[in-house]
Amino acid sequence: MKMEDMSLSGLDNTKLEALAQDIYSDLVEDACLGLCFEVHRAVKQGYFFLDDTDQESMKDFEIVDQPGVDIFGQVYNQWKNKECVCPNCNRSIAASRFAPHLEKCLGMGRNSSRIANRRIASSNNMNNKSESDQEDNDDVNDNDWSYGSEKKKRKSDKVFLHSLKQHIPLVSFIAVEIHVLYVVFLSTCNCKGANR
Amino acid sequence: KTDQLYGHYCSCLFWLNHRLKELLRAKLTECGWRDQLKAHCKDVIKEKGLEHVTVEDLVVEITPKGRVLVPDSVKKELLQRIRAFLAQHAT
Numbered sequence: 001m002k003m004e005d006m007s008l009s010g011l012d013n014t015k016l017e018a019l020a021q022d023i024y025s026d027l028v029e030d031a032c033l034g035l036c037f038e039v040h041r042a043v044k045q046g047y048f049f050l051d052d053t054d055q056e057s058m059k060d061f062e063i064v065d066q067p068g069v070d071i072f073g074q075v076y077n078q079w080k081n082k083e084c085v086c087p088n089c090n091r092s093i094a095a096s097r098f099a100p101h102l103e104k105c106l107g108m109g110r111n112s113s114r115i116a117n118r119r120i121a122s123s124n125n126m127n128n129k130s131e132s133d134q135e136d137n138d139d140v141n142d143n144d145w146s147y148g149s150e151k152k153k154r155k156s157d158k159v160f161l162h163s164l165k166q167h168i169p170l171v172s173f174i175a176v177e178i179h180v181l182y183v184v185f186l187s188t189c190n191c192k193g194a195n196r
Numbered sequence: 197k198t199d200q201l202y203g204h205y206c207s208c209l210f211w212l213n214h215r216l217k218e219l220l221r222a223k224l225t226e227c228g229w230r231d232q233l234k235a236h237c238k239d240v241i242k243e244k245g246l247e248h249v250t251v252e253d254l255v256v257e258i259t260p261k262g263r264v265l266v267p268d269s270v271k272k273e274l275l276q277r278i279r280a281f282l283a284q285h286a287t
Contacts, residue, residue, distance in 0.1 A: 020282060
């Protein structure tokens with residue numbers, strides 16, 4: 001169907017009436033087709049005859065309105081005081097305390113870096129270590145970073161992670177600088193080649 | 197011929213069509229046309245079988261009946277709106 005932007009003003013009344021009938025006819029057909037598609041989908045998805053269920057079966061699906069129970073009739077707070085076993089430290093933790101425990105246990109989450117810092121600071125004060133340059137520690141613990149079960153290892157992992165986070169801005173700046181120099185180098189090479 | 201005429205759409209007719217679709221659907225639901233046709237669909241499905249019925253089966257059986265079952269009041273109102281729109285844009 002070719003579509004041009006033809007104006008309606010050139011048409012006389014009979015033509016306009018015929019056009020009106022056409023438009024109406026199209027609209028009705030569209031409605032019929034829409035219904036056919038909807039019904040067909042309902043049939044194929046299996047929900048077309050759902051409202052034909054008998055009264056007896058319908059009672060199984062009525063909304064439940066009892067205290068302590070949700071609308072489906074299920075008890076909804078039965079897991080509140082269950083205990084879970086932490087996969088990391090194998091301790092038994094209450095369900096409502098499980099998520100915060102896991103955060104600290106794995107050394108992830110929002111507060112774990114703060115807690116690590118505090119521990120480092122307090123251990124510095126106790127041991128009188130010269131912690132001016134944290135990079136020395138990084139090299140020692142560089143080889144593996146895993147969720148170890150020993151507390152000592154975990155602490156130095158936190159140190160490593162923390163110092164790395166501090167150096168990220170510097171590292172990315174240096175990387176950008178190197179990239180810029182490389183691009184400049186390439187362009188000067190190309191210029192030289194073109195001139196020859 | 198009217199086919200050729202309708203084939204040249206004005207952009208304004210698209211808008212009219214779009215607006216009237218919604219209106220027609222609402223009116224047909226309101227007057228029970230949909231439920232009537234749905235019941236007829238059930239007969240077709242039972243005849244052809246739930247597993248084997250196709251869109252074509254439904255379209256062929258339902259569309260002619262659907263056209264006929266549109267209430268006169270709905271048809272009248274729709275045509276009225278279309279004519280008014282055309283009159284407005286033809287001047």
